[in-house]
Amino acid sequence: MQQQAGSMESKQRTQNPQLEHASSYYAASANPSPLRETLKEDVTTDVCIIGAGYTGLSSALHLLEAGFNVVVLEAARVGWGASGRNGGQIVNSYSRDIDVIEKTVGKEKARLFGEMAFEGGKIIRERVEKYNIECDLKNGGVFAALNAKQMHELEHQKALWERHGNDQLEMLNQNDIRSMVDTERYVGGLLDKSGGHIHPLNLALGEAAAVESLGGNIYEHSA
Structure with missing residues (x-):
């Protein structure tokens, strides 16, 4: 089962290589992060945030701390854009x-x-x-x-x-x-x-984990 799960994860990663993190020192040294689900059904929430970069993740944390239900939609991966590629x-x-x-x-x-x-x-x-x-x-x-x-x-x-x-x-x-x-x-x-x-990408990944620890939902590959 473990081998099967591993091969399925590898297949998921290679299906959309353009949506994976750009090859860089930061991507190579990133902390472990789960592959998150793609949104495939209707969901109800108080606030929907588009983009799991610094602005979206920080906004999600502030809203969750204030008691709102939050969903974050990310077209690629958490920190995929400038938030995971800047000079830190x-x-x-x-x-x-x-x-x-x-x-x-x-x-x-x-x-x-x-x-x-x-x-x-x-x-x-x-x-x-x-x-x-x-x-x-x-x-x-x-x-x-x-x-x-x-x-x-x-x-x-x-x-x-x-x-x-x-x-x-x-x-x-x-x-x-x-x-x-x-x-x-x-x-x-x-x-x-x-x-x-x-480490810019690890900050984004850590904020995403914090969002989920407060009950927020993040969907990747979900434009």
Whole structure:
């Protein structure tokens, strides 16, 4: 029976190879995860979420914790898209920093953007701790400076982020940064202790397991 089940699982995996996780270090080192059922019948739920990436899984957790019934539909596998393929960096801010946003939307709305910029990392850490997610979470991120001009920009960055509530920042001199990255290339840098790194696919898989532990249902290969 075990051999038969194993061959059936292998057959399922090869039926839609384009819907399996992309070949990568993260896929090769992913934690064990079950093959989930395809939705083949009508089901009733309070909330249906489309996509088992970070946004869908995190939303499902918040809703389940609030007492809602939740179904998540995923066209491929949990974490199949960008959530399982990104660089795994926890970096605060946006593609444009808060001071640039402030020039467009004003100080009051920029304050809200500032709060959200540092909220994501806190949510990740809360989820990892609460649900015991094994995703190789490492704390801290370094912004390196090649010259005095870049150091000045990082000093401005530090002041900006502190104004929006990030109190985990530390300027690094040349000796400080050398002890962290083992090169004489940089003149200094900025350490953001609220930054970090994760195994991105394992975070998604861990959040999916947390969803199911709360009674949520996830269907894979279910566009």
